[in-house]
Amino acid sequence: MPEPPALPPLRGELRADVAILGAGYTGLTAALELALRGQRVVVLEAQRIGWGASGRNGGQALVGYGCEVDELERQLGREDARRLFDWSREAVQAMRARIDRHGIECHWVEGHASVAIRARHERDLRANCEHLQRHYDYPMQWWERDTLRGQLDSPRYRAAMFDPLSAHLHPLAYARGLADAARAAGVVIHEQSPVTRIQRGAHAVLHTDHGSVRAPQLVVAGNALLQGLVPELERRIMPVGTYIGASAPLGAERARALIGNNMAVSDTAWALDYFRLSHDHRLLFGGRASYSALPPPGLHRVMQRRMHEVFPQLADIPLQQVWGGYVDITRNRAPHWGRLDGNVYFAQGFSGHGVAAAGLAGEVIAEAIVGQSERLDVFQRLRHAPFPGGRLLRMPLLVAAMSWYKLRDALW
Template structure:
């Protein structure tokens, strides 16, 4: 039976996701010193994706998780599985050139295909639903969607369906939006079910996962050591997949990402007919504002509504009421419905919103900077790292070529500077 939202499984934070699954099996913390071929920090989508790929190639893998499997953004996110990255393709073109940006985009397509393949291969019941749309609020945004559709078809061989207002409203019953860009290849899923399914697959392949085993120190050398408070793992290779929750392990990584809070709420069950009256084709939807709203239906006919990013490391004041108002602005027909619960967590963003993958040393790999676009990209990143460890590094090297600058201001000022910058973008959204 599902557990109560007020009483989530031990070690997890309350969310509709945790309330909608049976309690996950607990995995023992690390005790003592052990050897492995590869040791991974983080049992989220990146770390487990790498673990599965490595184990499929016959390597002995240990994963160390500070909390529970999928405790962070991997198990709490909005569930939209998309191609591309947190930045537009034109940003990547400016960073790497158009030809290289095409290579990176094609890897993102492989990442979405890999996610679907693993759902089928490991029979993960994560409530996958196909289809996602970006939607425009203003004429300027609608023109931008049209240009995006033309560019993606011409330069990236990736056709998208451009919907006018009538076509869009036949699928998404909101007066707020005037155009849409539909991707039939994308989709949405229950993220906690997916990450737990990936963990089960990894364990079936022989991967050892230790929960409640926070890494306290990374020791470089020909043999890498990851230390916890009760033991250490020694291995020829290590993977750092802590993302927004990486603290105290490597300053060079930490200063190139900023943890940002983002939030999701769930209505009570609406019933099948009323839910379908909101989103007829059960797709995932996101607007194209800088401070965006995104939403989809759950398998039990709730509306899951996300947004309200916080750049200050604190939840916005009056969060649940503010998110409810935003939901009512999108769907006025839900004026009698509130958000039953709201939850959130930290995602990791880079200055340029491009992904940050590479090496800390010849035998220490990392992936971070998914910028809220990681449901599919994390698995791709883990797989590219696994390929690099086994001697096929061209994919990882393609991403390592992206230059990333640290956030300005150092530890004390970098967050206030980001808050000021984001205030301008939010004002631009309001001005249309």
């Protein structure tokens, strides 16, 4: 996408009803919903709109959360787990309605398949499909190998759980469209305004090098990029690098021969691959998570090889671009949303499943700020343990754990 002119950085002192840190899906959705309810909102973004996970992700807007429903049931019971799941379903519908209402051009396409590589994956995936059909009244479909091959021309996969309601879209176009809608509703957004300090109290203050925003309500939507601003939140998430590439253009006929119904796809391995077609007939292929501060060695070469393993017929097609960024994961992969000090609201822990859920978080937080906290109260009951090892050891411990899961996927 062409880069639009930058919005001016913060200069001087501002007052608002609500201050928001971060111009990604959570912050922008909260800002839009609050402005439509008559609140004065100021958003501070350290870089550009959608610069973090909201603009770099694979564009898969999925029903559900980073964890399976059994984790929600274990903590909340099936009734409240069902409520959370239904809210995620409504969140995808709300995204589509928001796109239509505000005329956001972001290439929305419905349909997503979770695909199994090994027999163990197939058993687990089918059990999850049947559980969602039986206990959540969700129109999930089970596809055996022949049905799957009729839509996905790859020999790699055994079966699929097909979700007709989840979707995919151009992630940065959606983020920028949200920002345009929020600004049209009266929201003030300052780009290139990194927050250096948060002053908490009856009125929270976001400080930058050149100004400040004071407000009685604060939304922290920095995801994996808080960088020491709220330590009690950061202890409960881990930044994980994730990467995606775009192939050379395939042309409409060759692209549709790969994925006949134009669905998005992700496999069920621990170190998963995910992919979809773009509106200009490229294959977008993601994976290769990094659990350290460095990109994996030979990233472009490895991702291109993985793409060719999934689609051998693309052996002549290179990846033209590869990019990445950080997502935030919690230990149990469940969403971590709530409030601190009574007037500091936050949402984090999307665990690679945040395109639709981050918008839901923005809606839920906006409701709570204007006095309707029922949904946020349910999310806040989810418990989240900090990552072990403190700042020095938590990343090496996670790398060791991930190595075990990758080995298990490779062996059985």
